Every structure is written in structure tokens, then in C-alpha cells.
Amino acid sequence: MFRLSNLTVREKKLYLNDDPIQLISGAIHYFRIVPEYWEDRLLKLKACGFNCVETYIPWNLHEPKEGQFNFTGIADVEKFIRIAEKIGLYVIVRPSPYICAEWEFGGLPAWLLADRNMRLRSYYEPYLDKIDAYYDVLMEKLKPLQMTNDGPIIAMQVENEYGSYGNDKKYLHYIKDGMISRGIDVLLFTSDGPTDLMLQGGTLPDLLATANFGSKPKESFDKLNEYFPNSPDICMEFWNGWFDHWGEEHHQRDPYDAANTFAEMLKGGASVNFYMFHGGTNFGFYNGANYDDKYAPTVTSYDYDCPLSESGDLTPKFYAVREAIGKYKNIEELKLPEPIPKINYGKIDMVESIKLFDSLEVISEPVRRTHPQTMEELGQDYGFILYRTTIEGPKPEAQLTIQDVRDRALVFIDREFIGVIDRWDNNTISFEVPEKGVQLDILVENLGRINYGPLLKDPKGITEGVRFERQFLYDWTIFPLPMNNLDSLTFKKANNLDNSGPSFYRGVFNVEEIGDTFVELPGWKKGVVFINGFNLGRYWEIGPQETLYLPGPLLKKGENEIIIFEMHSIDRLEIFLIDTPKLG
Known part of the structure; x- marks a missing residue:
């Protein structure tokens, strides 16, 4: 148990129990690890020389359907925090409605998009009402875990990298006040990239500001100090690796390059959260996506080239990082949990x-609609969705256009595959329609909602309509396929x-x-x-x-x-x- 206290800021330093403290934290996301391995990963964090663990909390995991809450199994965040406490780690929690994290929709629940008028991450009352209902449940679970209540949580974040998205300070104050009014009384903070734009948009004058970056710590802290000259140097996300998108190269960063940058910050007395110490896995359909020049979905593995691999093994980066910490802190002899066997079965x-076409009626409950509707409008979050209609014949060859596909569609004529239409190229497929007409099936895969940037609002399926030549097609039978009932x-x-x-x-x-x-x-x-x-x-x-x-x-x-x-x-x-x- 931790002694009742609070983390405070005085004279550009962090204090705990009236003693200065340098936080050496590592990010581990409980929702990317099977619960049986939480203790193993946390013990390895402690063994590497860290004194704190940081985790996001994804709203979409904990409220998968509006008003239905889940805090069991892989979603048992309270158990994860208590294990960290037992091991002797402080805990930083980032419970923003939005978390980014290369996680589906940045942690926002897909059901928000059932309302086409929804406005995200701003002072929009229908959005705030949903947050309030969620925070009423979540904060009640986190409140007793705070250090002020003899728990291990020493700090919590307000929103997440908000300056990368907007500048609605009324919204930021609402999130902060909503946490405080629900009994959150540990140190609150924001985190943003070290630029004028991001620090101006994402910070509040009465909250501790922290910075996120992967290199050039002096320049980054200098920029942070321009805006908050009396605040300590804290890197809330030190990006020591990176994530992968499908179709790209696997990312790796030299272990000693990452460790040396980390050591530079430790030498200067900065507190650092190592993002990630252990990445884990985007199980199920929970991977996110980015959109820079084009839509780019994230792969299933969130290995992130971390000190611990996706499967929890120590990597060369683990030893390089431990060596860096050992230069400035006393580290005990390396003691590790029993190794987990890797087996070739x-x-x-x-x-x-x-065949899918032979099992549609078994695993889906079809609906009839005049227009194609999105997954969210039909109450579906993830997976696949199949749209079916008929086209009267005869018609000469013409282009089939989907307006718009989110994200990748397989097109079938009378159950015969004729091609792919995807979000990347937004291509068309041409065919002619014989006199007897054809059955058109379009199987759309949701490859993950965008988790970062201005295109966050990312409904899935077919968002507007389907055209053959210039003519919109109507009268659709739609088969939602969330793939959560395959036992039938x-x-x-x-x-x-x-x-x-x-x-x-x-x-x-x-x-x-x-x-x-x-x-x-x-x-x-x-x-x-x-x-x-x-x-x-x-x-x-x-x-x-x-x-x-x-x-x-x-x-x-x-x-x-x-x-x-x-x-x-x-x-x-x-x-x-x-x-x-x-x-x-």
C-alpha cells in the first residue's frame, strides 16, 4: 500500500511525500495483453529499473454498447492497477474519452457515429452527455485507486494530445471539471507535441503541461518551457519505436539510439514515460488507422519495437534501456519471472x-433498406457487412461506383467474384447486365476507424450509395457480419x-x-x-x-x-x- 499523499509540482520539480521524485515510467496497455500475463509484463518493467507504469483507458472497450459497461477479463482495469500496486509501481492513468494509441477510433465507441450530426472532441452537448454517462461509471472505479485514497494512481491526464486536433478550451475545462467533480484529486496534466500550435491548443493554464516526442529532447523541453517556464521537464510519450501499417515496412529503431536519448533526459533530471515499454497486440478488430496521403490501417501486432517484444520477451532494447537507467539510479540485481515457453505445435x-454465402442467414439477421446504411446506423461496430440488390437487364457495360466505400469491398455478380473496390484508389468495376438481370453482392470490410487527425469521424460500410453508370441503386438487403457468433x-x-x-x-x-x-x-x-x-x-x-x-x-x-x-x-x-x- 502507498502512503496517503499526492504528487505535486514545486519549483520546476515533482514532489511526492515532500520529497523530489523523478518518474521513470513505462507504457503498458492492459487491453493489449491477456490478463494472465499482466503480472509478468509489470514485473519485467520493474526489473528494468522503472518505478511507474502508464496506461490509457479505451472507452470503446468499456462501453461497447451505449449504457452497457464492461470491466471484466481483459477490461478489468482495476485488477491491472492493483497488480501494479502489489509489485510496487506507481500508476499514471490516461482516461480521456479519446486516446489515439493506434487503437480503433482512438478509443471512442463506434456507436457515437450512429448520429450523423455527432461532433467529436469539442463542446457539443450530445457528445458531452455521452462522456458524462461514461465518466459516472469509470471515475467511480478509479477514485479509490488514487494515492489520495491509499492507492497507486499518482496522476491522470485530461484529454489527449488535444492540440493536434483542436483549440476548444471550453471543452478541455469541461473534461477537467468532470473529473474533479467525480472525486479525482490527484495531479492532472495534459500532453501535446512540442510545437506552438499544439501547446497553444492543447494546454490549460492551471494544469501541468507535458510533451510527447521521440528525439531532440533539449529542443522539445525548451519549447515547453517557453509556455510553462515554472513546470518540470516531463516527456509523457518518449517514442522509442513505432507501429506498422499493412503494406509498409516493419519499423525498428536502434536500441542504443533510443537508450541514449532516454539517458540524456534522465541525466537532465526529466521525468519520462517510455512509450511503449511493451506494446502487445491489437486483438480482434481493435486496430486503428491513419490518414495522411491515404488511408493506412494498422497491423494486428503492436510490437512497436519495444524493450519487451509482443510476446513479452526481453529484447536488446531492454538491456540498453536498463543500462541507461543504471547510470543514474540504483537498480537491483536483475530478477525475472519464469520464462513463458514458446511451442511449435x-x-x-x-x-x-x-462458404460465407451459404451461411449468411445463420450468422446474420438481414434488414431491408431503401439506401445502403453504415454499420453504425445498423448498430454494428466492427467486422464486415454485405449489401445485396438486383440490377434489371439488359444494360450495356458500365461502371459500378461505390460512394464511398469504408474500407475495402469485394464485388460479386451472381455470387461470382469480379473485383475489389477499395478506399485507397476508389476505383470502379465495369460489367454488362444480361436480359435476366443480376444479383449484386458487395462485401465490405471495416479495416479500422481512423485514430488520429482531422478525419477522425470515420463511419464504416457504404456511406452514401452505389451507382451503375449514373444511376443510384436502391432496395438493399443488408447482412451485418460482426463475426461474434461463429459457433452457430x-x-x-x-x-x-x-x-x-x-x-x-x-x-x-x-x-x-x-x-x-x-x-x-x-x-x-x-x-x-x-x-x-x-x-x-x-x-x-x-x-x-x-x-x-x-x-x-x-x-x-x-x-x-x-x-x-x-x-x-x-x-x-x-x-x-x-x-x-x-x-x-
Whole structure:
């Protein structure tokens, strides 16, 4: 237990229990790690020489449907914080409605977008009403965990990098006051990039301001000090690695380059939060996306080239960082938890399958609408959605245009695949319509809502309409496919001669010893993997990620089931569970 106190700022220093303190914090997101491994990751943070852990809190995990709250399993943030306390770590919590974090919609719940008039991250009362309902529940759980109530939480953040988005100070005050009125009385702070624009837009005069950056600490702190000359130097996000997008190269940063920059800050007395110390995994459909020149979805792995790998192993960066801390702090002898085995379970035969088109009525409840509607308008958050209509014939060849697709659509005429229309190129597909007419099916994948920048408002599916030549098509049957009810599928023996088109494949394998493993899918194109009903995340042949991390706690002794939804076709009815990750 921590002694009742509070973290305070005096004379450009942080004080705890009236003693100056230098916070050496590491970011670990409980929602990216199976709960059975929380203690393992936190023990390794402590062993590396850190005295604090920082975590975001994603609204969309904790209120997946409006008014329905979840704080169990991987969402049990209270348990995560108590484990950190038991280990002897301080805790920094960042519970903003918006978290960025390369997380789906920056942590905002998708149901906000059911209202096409919704305004995000500003003083817009319908938005604030939703935050209030969430904070009424969340802050009640965090309040007893504060150091002022004998808990480990020493500081909490107001909003998140708001200066990168807007300058609505009335909104920032509302978030701050909403936290205080609900009993939050530890040190509150903001964090922003070290530029005039961001610091002007994202800070409040009565809150501690911190900076986020990955290099040039002197220049960054100098800029922060221009605006807050009496505040301590605090880097709330030191980016020691980076994340990957599909179709790009895997990011890596030299361990000693990161450690030397970190050491420079420690030498100067700055407090630093290492983002990330351990990245973890974007399980399920929780990966985010960016939009700079084009839409760029984030991969399933959030390895981030961290001191701890995605599967929790120590990397060269761990030792470089520990050495840097050891220059300025006394570190105990390295003591680590028992290693978690990595196991090669070998080849798994996918012996059963069923076509998506043959199972639509089983896993979806279709609705009829005049216009295509977005996922959010139909109460769907993630996954896929299929739009179906008929086109009367005859008609000469013309272009089919989707206005607009979010994010990637497979187009079928009478169940025959004719091409892809995606958000990147916004291309069209041409075909003619015979006299008898055709059935048009459009299967759209939500590849992750944008989590950063001005295009945050990112509804999924078809946002406006579909045109053949210049004519809008109406009278749609829509099949929501959240992929959360696959236990109702009825499989048949897989056929080696018919492995094309969107299909589900099923295999079973027996486990005697439980350990971590990695799913490798050579010859598979694009889809999603489920293990014993748990959604591991997406795979895509364009890389860079080639394997999916499968934590041991998701397995059980005896028979295990793996189901794969493949969107295109496969070369062979087998996958492999190997003992080494391949991230590109």
C-alpha cells in the first residue's frame, strides 16, 4: 500500500511525500495483453529499473454498447492497477474519452457515429452527455485507486494530445471539471507535441503541461518551457519505436539510439514515460488507422519495437534501456519471472469449411433498406457487412461506383467474384447486365476507424450509395457480419478443389503442454483467425506481419478449435503453429 499523499509540482520539480521524485515510467496497455500475463509484463518493467507504469483507458472497450459497461477479463482495469500496486509501481492513468494509441477510433465507441450530426472532441452537448454517462461509471472505479485514497494512481491526464486536433478550451475545462467533480484529486496534466500550435491548443493554464516526442529532447523541453517556464521537464510519450501499417515496412529503431536519448533526459533530471515499454497486440478488430496521403490501417501486432517484444520477451532494447537507467539510479540485481515457453505445435489441417454465402442467414439477421446504411446506423461496430440488390437487364457495360466505400469491398455478380473496390484508389468495376438481370453482392470490410487527425469521424460500410453508370441503386438487403457468433456455423468436409471465395475453415488440434505460439498462414490471402472463440485479429498477405501471436492462456489442454475466415482463396488446407514470430 502507498502512503496517503499526492504528487505535486514545486519549483520546476515533482514532489511526492515532500520529497523530489523523478518518474521513470513505462507504457503498458492492459487491453493489449491477456490478463494472465499482466503480472509478468509489470514485473519485467520493474526489473528494468522503472518505478511507474502508464496506461490509457479505451472507452470503446468499456462501453461497447451505449449504457452497457464492461470491466471484466481483459477490461478489468482495476485488477491491472492493483497488480501494479502489489509489485510496487506507481500508476499514471490516461482516461480521456479519446486516446489515439493506434487503437480503433482512438478509443471512442463506434456507436457515437450512429448520429450523423455527432461532433467529436469539442463542446457539443450530445457528445458531452455521452462522456458524462461514461465518466459516472469509470471515475467511480478509479477514485479509490488514487494515492489520495491509499492507492497507486499518482496522476491522470485530461484529454489527449488535444492540440493536434483542436483549440476548444471550453471543452478541455469541461473534461477537467468532470473529473474533479467525480472525486479525482490527484495531479492532472495534459500532453501535446512540442510545437506552438499544439501547446497553444492543447494546454490549460492551471494544469501541468507535458510533451510527447521521440528525439531532440533539449529542443522539445525548451519549447515547453517557453509556455510553462515554472513546470518540470516531463516527456509523457518518449517514442522509442513505432507501429506498422499493412503494406509498409516493419519499423525498428536502434536500441542504443533510443537508450541514449532516454539517458540524456534522465541525466537532465526529466521525468519520462517510455512509450511503449511493451506494446502487445491489437486483438480482434481493435486496430486503428491513419490518414495522411491515404488511408493506412494498422497491423494486428503492436510490437512497436519495444524493450519487451509482443510476446513479452526481453529484447536488446531492454538491456540498453536498463543500462541507461543504471547510470543514474540504483537498480537491483536483475530478477525475472519464469520464462513463458514458446511451442511449435506444427501443422494444423483445416479439414472443414463452409462458404460465407451459404451461411449468411445463420450468422446474420438481414434488414431491408431503401439506401445502403453504415454499420453504425445498423448498430454494428466492427467486422464486415454485405449489401445485396438486383440490377434489371439488359444494360450495356458500365461502371459500378461505390460512394464511398469504408474500407475495402469485394464485388460479386451472381455470387461470382469480379473485383475489389477499395478506399485507397476508389476505383470502379465495369460489367454488362444480361436480359435476366443480376444479383449484386458487395462485401465490405471495416479495416479500422481512423485514430488520429482531422478525419477522425470515420463511419464504416457504404456511406452514401452505389451507382451503375449514373444511376443510384436502391432496395438493399443488408447482412451485418460482426463475426461474434461463429459457433452457430455448420461445417462440412473441406474440398481441395473449391477453396475460392469468402469462406470459413475449421481445424482442431490437441495440446498437451500449453505455451505461446504463432499462427503462420502460407498461401492464405486475407482474413481473420479465431482460436477457441477468441478473435486473434487479421492477417494479410501484403505484410509486413506474417504471423499472429497466440498467447498460451487462450489454449486449453486437450482439443482446441481454430476457425479462419478467408476472404479470397487459399493454396492449401493447412496452417502452422510455430515458435518464432515473423513481423517483417
